[in-house]
Amino acid sequence: MATDPSKRPGPEQVAIFLMSIGEGPAAEVLKHMGPKEVQKIGTAMASLERVSRTDIDYVLKRFSETAMEHTSLGIGAEDYVRSVLNSALGEDKASGLIDRILLGRNSKGLEALKWLDPRAIAEMIRHEHPQIVAIVLSHLDADQAAETLSYLPDRMQSDIVLRIATLDGVQPAALHELDEILERQLSGKNTAKSSMVGGVKTAADILNFMDASQSTNVMSGVTQVDEDLGERIQELMFVFESLVDVDDRGIQTLLREISTDSLVLALKGADDALKDKIFKNMSKRAAEMLREDLEAKGPVRLSDVEGAQKEILAVARRLSESGDIVLGGAGGEQMV
Template sequence: MAEDTNSENALSKLNRLERAAILLMSLGEQDAAEILKHMGPKEVQRVGTAMATLTNINQTQVEGVVSEFLEAVSGQTGMGLGSDAYIRNMLTQALGTDKAGALIDRILLGGNTTGLDSLKWMESRQVADLIRHEHPQIQAIVVSYLDADQSAEILSNFDEKVRLDIIMRVAALEAVQPAALHELNDILERQFSGKAGTQTTSMGGVKVAANIVNFVDSTMASDLLEQIKEVDEDLGTQIQDLMFVFDDLVDVDDRGIQALLREVSTDLLVVALKGADPTVQEKIFKNMSKRAAELLRDDLEAKGPVKLSEVEGSQKEILTIARRLADAGEIVLGGGGEAMV
């Protein structure tokens, strides 16, 4: 019994990403490489970083991670290895719900990497250079298709006028004809290889534009919003209303905050709260147990100076989790019972 308790205590010190890294390292190079082949660029980067930064991992923790994984899949047999349920359970257990979601969809839908998907593996500056001389509508389609944080980085590599034009087109974009999307994929695949996708015709819109602006540097986002309003005040207001920043968490109900906290690691939360408004900090504290809140306060006080870019990065990572929970209907972002995602 004492041995089980020690194992649980050792395991509790590891977040899901660290557990995934330990599990992959336990599998050996060849098997781990086979798993990584099925991951997207962000998953590979995050798990790879976790592997590189793991220190002081003891045998008890390794055994705990492997045991936890085996227990999660123990109800499956060799005949069930191809089932959707097995794949979902295995990847969710290994990577966590947030990180496994996109990977699960890609595997279960049988989707191949399209020309557009290939861009996700590139540096944002490279993507910006690739589309710099394309028609603005092509630029808008690419920016709409990629994840909001990557699209925000891509936009930062353009001058103000181009940035404004692209985000306006993203907001106005509702659907892309399949033939046009296939043609764009074909163009990109001639450079990156791969197979064309067969669907994905609905993209863009005011919500997508708002999500992208959310990830743009705060000063740049403010300037961009002002420029949009100069061209179309109603559109600028719609985008601003749909944006959701970290300080807006104060308007999320207690139940929503508690659901969010279950998905966020303490280390991430400490950095994010370093630059947060005191009202947001108090909102977080009051939705934790008294002991957990005291420990978090102590961690905040003990935490040394943190770069603003690190604070903003941590806050945006938490907001990404919040938007995922909101899209799943688990929490409501914004006051008045209206989702603002």
């Protein structure tokens, strides 16, 4: 039975389109995509089977309809993007997103780094000023940045994470310095005015992708320099929803250490996947009682929910430090 073309995943539809327009045009299109997009589409191309005429017609028609919706209006596009996103999200939320969009459009050197192996990136930047290293890592995806950081000398890692966490914006002079480095190394250039990069969340994301022992060492160094900042990073490294990645035995251990009242309050703000994880690790009767308590609780203040979640996370971290449970996540230590 033929597959409905509209049900094919996005990468497969793109792969069909590119294979339909020929090798030359397809190569030109791929030049404008990021490494992860190219990898997804390349994988889809390699695995395509039984592409029918109906599939091709559907994809080409969809492309034609989408192209017709666009015009050549481009005058003042940068100001328009800023205005629309500021109106939609507010200046605080939109500022970082705007700068990343506009910077990404013009920063060929920084984008080129995303195609490199993390070890190669580390070799390229290891002798640069730590502030430059922090800016570079802030522009990479968290997993790539984490691996790159792991290849840098141990003595540098805590300092770099501190700088990432405290980055509040990049001045033109700093970007100019970065531009010169990348121009020498990659023959790239950077014409962006400024960018909002880094911050506590960026530092936490990078640490989440590091090996557990490396992450612990880095956090120890950060906390020695700035205890408050270390706590803020720690809070974002493992959030309440991350409990869904803890194994069943760990959840059962955690449940023995927390009160029912705290659990009910915390779960009021949890998604279904985490609730199901909790229910699954309780007796049938206990799970039924918890469901009844949740339904009977009624509306609660968000601050109370967040407080209960932080209380449970504190218990989870204590159990993790004592080795009783293993917190999940991309950087979790491998078990043998």
